Amino acid sequence: MHSMVKQQKDQPQVGPGVKPRGRPRSFDRATALEKAVMAFWEHGYEATSVSDLTRVMGIGAPSLYAAFGDKRSLFEEAVRVYGGTYGSFSGRALEEGPTARAAVERLLREAAAEFTDPGHPYGCLVIHAATNCTTPEVEDALRRQRNANVSAIESRVRADAATGELPPDTDAVALARHAAAVFQGMSQQARDGASREELEGVAEIAMAVWPRAGTHAG
Amino acid sequence: MHSMVKQQKDQPQVGPGVKPRGRPRSFDRATALEKAVMAFWEHGYEATSVSDLTRVMGIGAPSLYAAFGDKRSLFEEAVRVYGGTYGSFSGRALEEGPTARAAVERLLREAAAEFTDPGHPYGCLVIHAATNCTTPEVEDALRRQRNANVSAIESRVRADAATGELPPDTDAVALARHAAAVFQGMSQQARDGASREELEGVAEIAMAVWPRAGTHAG
DNA sequence: CAAATTCCGTAGCGGTCGCTACAGAAAAGA
DNA sequence: TCTTTTCTGTAGCGACCGCTACGGAATTTG
Structure with missing residues (x-):
């Protein structure tokens, strides 16, 4: 048995005609990510706690982990967003x-x-x-x-x-x-x-x- | 009653002929402080925990607090030491x-x-x-x-x-x-x-x- | 010697950390 | 409607945070 990689459905790659199965996400992923960028930018990786993030992103901790993996993955994605926008x-x-x-x-x-x-x-x-x-x-x-x-x-x-x-x-x-x-x-x-x-x-x-x-x- | 300021006996200002009263400190304050300088220098204020400090300084937490006040005071003193030596x-x-x-x-x-x-x-x-x-x-x-x-x-x-x-x-x-x-x-x-x-x-x-x-x- | 004073080691306080188990809610498929 | 799937909120896990109460050890004073 090889280890299972958790299925990531964050960036929908299918066409707009196909709807995902279960309950839809109640927040906009890109907007929440942008808030995380700002928090990490201002306070840095360590000084920005997960509860800081959930507060500024307006979501609960389980939603954060389901949508972004863990704090480190969220930070890496925030760095990519920064590099593609403000830092470009x-x-x-x-x-x-x-x-x-x-x-x-x-x-x-x-x-x-x-x-x-x-x-x-x-x-x-x-x-x-x-x-x-x-x-x-x-x-x-x-x-x-x-x-x-x-x-x-x-x-x-x-x-x-x-x-x-x-x-x-x-x-x-x-x-x-x-x-x-x-x-x-x-x-x-x-x-x-x-x-x-x-x-x-x-x-x-x-x-x-x-x-x-x-x-x-x- | 105005608030009492804790008596600091860290830097002995009296002459060498007068011995302090109780049990003497079992470590050299300046040496321990130098170790703290190195730790703060390498990892920064927040990323250096008190248990990191007690380990590299070779003393227990109560000794650290008795000799240096709290973590922030120790950091401020470390900054002064740095400014007077490596940063001078x-x-x-x-x-x-x-x-x-x-x-x-x-x-x-x-x-x-x-x-x-x-x-x-x-x-x-x-x-x-x-x-x-x-x-x-x-x-x-x-x-x-x-x-x-x-x-x-x-x-x-x-x-x-x-x-x-x-x-x-x-x-x-x-x-x-x-x-x-x-x-x-x-x-x-x-x-x-x-x-x-x-x-x-x-x-x-x-x-x-x-x-x-x-x-x-x- | 005993008393007084100060330091040290253990052990643990309340709080926050990153993270998650669980149950209920909201959607699609049958 | 009923099942399945996925998300959300509560509530709390173990670990570490800065810090300290407490009792015993080590030293000076009388």
Whole structure:
């Protein structure tokens, strides 16, 4: 006997003509999930208790566990929702920017606005929601995500150094890590009360480190 | 009757000739406190339980409470110890640097070494040990400390802009916040596994934003 | 010695944690 | 209507949380 995997019926994949069998869910799953995103974003994984979640999501604990598995699965799904919405600007900036410099400039400028948007918690969920975690897997998952972002910046810098858009002796690792450090520091300062304008000033200053095209370092 | 304040006999202020009355403490207070610093540094305030503390400190819970008050008081004392030892480099760099630029350069370069020292947990306790805290007072205390550091950098920049060491139109707030953001981002990246050399590269890159003496911005 | 004072180890307090057993309610299928 | 399926609310599980009452141990004072 192989172990049974609990059937997940969370995301209906069948057409709209087929109705599920039993009593229908009395709440909107996406709306409840969005509330969980906000709670985790503001207070982090550990400091957000299941009773906190059931309160803000407006459902009972059994409904939460039936719809989302357990607290950790709910958090992972909340991280995915965040990455596809509030946090998607960073991936877009890095993909769509015409050059590494333009991509990072857009990344930092949009971060200044996003991190201080009064419509949701300050800063970046990926940076802050799983620090000091008693569940190391949760902490590691977001750490990997942060390090992947550093690598993404580095790849763009390295590509521009290869094409001549940046000087060939550019230190791609240091330039990328600097951009990432400014990004992460901006998130921290947003949490500490910095304004959008202050963070835009940081972003502008940070862009001064980029070598100009046609200028070689040293 | 006004409320009695519990007599604290933790730090003996009398001369060495006077012996305390009852049974002497069977552990060294400073050594135990140092262990608590390490535990809070690595796992943060909330994720470090009292039983974690009693284990690493090698004492029972009643001894901990008798010697340090409660968990929060112990944490506050640990933060003070940290600020006077591992974290003291930042204050020294900002005070002793001959110019704002030299002070920040030393700050960042020493941070690269300190944040990655394998002899203790990575990164900065003040930045990481009280995030996502269910006790907002604890979180706020370290937030104030971080914002005070930003202000300290800003003061040094402003002073140099006044003397002409930096251009008079220098944006002191942005320059200081950028330095602080890099500092905080370096701490985050140290926690995420960055090496000393990588962080030194970040520090070097970050210093490129500073206007040279005799050069005016715009 | 005895008395007084202070510390330590055991053991456990009330509270919250993540999670779930259970029974009733609400829907579809027969 | 009756059965089947699924969801919901109550109520509570064992584990851990921060913290402490209590009695015995260790030390100074008289």
